[in-house]
Amino acid sequence: MEDVKKRKVGEAVGNGETSSSSSSSEEEMRLLLDPLPKPQLVHLLSKLGSQYPSIAEEIRSIASADPVHRKLFVRGLAWNTTSETLCAAFQVHGEIEEGAVISDKTTGKSRGYGFITFKHMESAHNALKAPSKMIDGRLAVCNLACEGLSGASTTPDLAQRKLYIGGLSPNITSEELLKYFEKHGDIEEGSVAYDKDTNVSRGFGFVTYKTVEAAKKAIDDPNKILGGRNIIVKLADSHKGKSLQTQLPTAVVPMALPMAAGYPQPGNAHVSTTPVAYTYPQTVASYPVSSYPSPTAPAPYQAQPQISYAPVTLKKESLGLPSTPMGIGGYPYYLSKQ
Structure with a gap:
């Protein structure tokens, strides 16, 4: 029964039959396929393509256009x-x-x-x-x-297949480098490192083998002489880590230094206690901050007693002045008449 259904579907696809029922079923198929994740769709289409050549050709045509x-x-x-x-x-x-x-x-x-x-x-x-x-x-x-x-070479064993080649003669080309190391196995990638501006060899290069076994053979080879020089052969990752380590400072010590204590002023005291952080790229000794006593504010003056004076009454006979008001410089004053 299942074979009969497959044959009918294949005949319909091959003959390109269309009808109202097929149109409705296509719309129904779209509704069913739309929420499916991509892996399921790929599996389904690959299975149909392997069973029906016409579907495979359609898939191949769409893929080639992209x-x-x-x-x-x-x-x-x-x-x-x-x-x-x-x-x-x-x-x-x-x-x-x-x-x-x-x-x-x-x-x-x-x-x-x-x-x-x-x-x-x-x-x-x-x-x-x-x-x-x-x-x-x-x-x-x-x-x-x-x-x-x-x-590009993202297999988990890449670190065990890629080698750093150091101590190269400046006359060694990439072709000579690869020809020398291909005796240990098939090479996937490799080249001498050249200066970007001068195109002159930098004295080292890299070789990536297709297998870990070939890389081990190259490392274990006791006769490492190329161009009349003893060359260095090691895993590229180990050399990279060593290079980064030599470039880092010996120590990085973050250190927080408090600001010096403020000196209070009479009537306007202000003391800052906010720490300020400084980061030094080398070892820095920690020095204690000396605290100096703040200057003593002067003692306020004691209040002086208030002295009351009795009003003075002047007689005109004693001063020889009239008892009427007089103005001196626009400021009047009065003398009482006794």
């Missing part, structure tokens, strides 16, 4: 790689719709990565079969742009 399946992110480019050389390296996989190296807006120099968009999805899939590609003497690596850096 640039998310055709656009690649290419990293690890040499500083002198141009958009033309980048496209030339990838055109062997198919027709390129767009390709460019990303440059710094201020300096105009390459930022070491770029993008390639193929015209067909199949071309992008072919390029991803061999993600590592030698371009201008550097081993560049590509992945889908929608994955960004998250698609």
